Amino acid sequence: xxxxxxxxxxxxxxxxxxxxxxxxxxxxxxxxxxxxxxxxxxxxxxxxxxxxxxxxxxxxxxxxxxxxxxxxxxxxxxxxxxxxxxxxxxxxxxxxxxxxxxxxxxxxxxxxxxxxxxxxxxxxxxxxxxxxxxxxxxxxxxxxxxxxxxxxxxxxxxxxxxx
Numbered sequence: 534x535x536x537x538x539x540x541x542x543x544x545x546x547x548x549x550x551x552x553x554x555x556x557x558x559x560x561x562x563x564x565x566x567x568x569x570x571x572x573x574x575x576x577x578x579x580x581x582x583x584x585x586x587x588x589x590x591x592x593x594x595x596x597x598x599x600x601x602x603x604x605x606x607x608x609x610x611x612x613x614x615x616x617x618x619x620x621x622x623x624x625x626x627x628x629x630x631x632x633x634x635x636x637x638x639x640x641x642x643x644x645x646x647x648x649x650x651x652x653x654x655x656x657x658x659x660x661x662x663x664x665x666x667x668x669x670x671x672x673x674x675x676x677x678x679x680x681x682x683x684x685x686x687x688x689x690x691x692x693x694x695x696x
Contacts, residue, residue, distance in 0.1 A: 537597070537690040542636040544618050544693050547645070552637060555621040556606070556647040573646040579604040580670035586612070590662040594618060594693040596654040597684035599629055603650055604677040608668040610644025611656070617641070617665075618657040618693050624650030628681050636693045652681070657693060 545551065552558050559573050599622065611617050620636045622629040629652040639645060639656075644666070647653055656665060670677065683689040 535688060537684055537688055539690050539692055541692050541694045542620060542634065543696050544636040544638040545696060547637040547639050547643075551635075552621075552645065554623045554633070555635075555651045555653075556645055558639075558643055558645055559608075560643045573606070573608055573644075575608070575646070575668075576606045576649055577668075577670060580672060582668065583671040583673070584666065584668045587665045587667050588662065589656065589658075589665065592655075592657045592663075594657050594659070595690060596620065596657070596693075597690050598680050598682050599634075599652045599654045600678060600680045601650050601652045602647075602669065602673055602677045603679065605670045605673060606649055607647045607653075607673070608644055608666075609647075609656060610666050611639075611641045611658075612664040612666065614641035615658065615660055615663045617655070617663060619645065619653060619655035620657075620691065620693060621647070621654075622652035624648060624652070628686070631687075634691075638695075654691070
């Protein structure tokens, strides 16, 4: 098998506006605030919602695969205020558009909601281990897990770097 071509993605700080093509960034709000467009707009009606904690170790910053879910939104956030990285590409009917693939640096004081169909790789981080909360459907990883493999399809490996 030939060596993979390494492509670097520069991680940019996430903002509500630059993340909009992929989903939402949700930041703290005052207790009692009325629901509005700044809250996570969820689509979890196609199954049983599952909210759980994931323990991940030594994830690094490289990837060869990206995944999407057609049946639900997905929310991810780190615990203990740890920053992390996520690569995303807007929803598409075919394979991910490499020209629209972006990497984001996400602080530990917010979470992200991925739109239905958003391609995503991660979470990635430099810490030895990070715990994340994850909201999706109970069977997302069994029946709604569509993966594109850059290594086998395009001979590419991605590395997320700092700006």
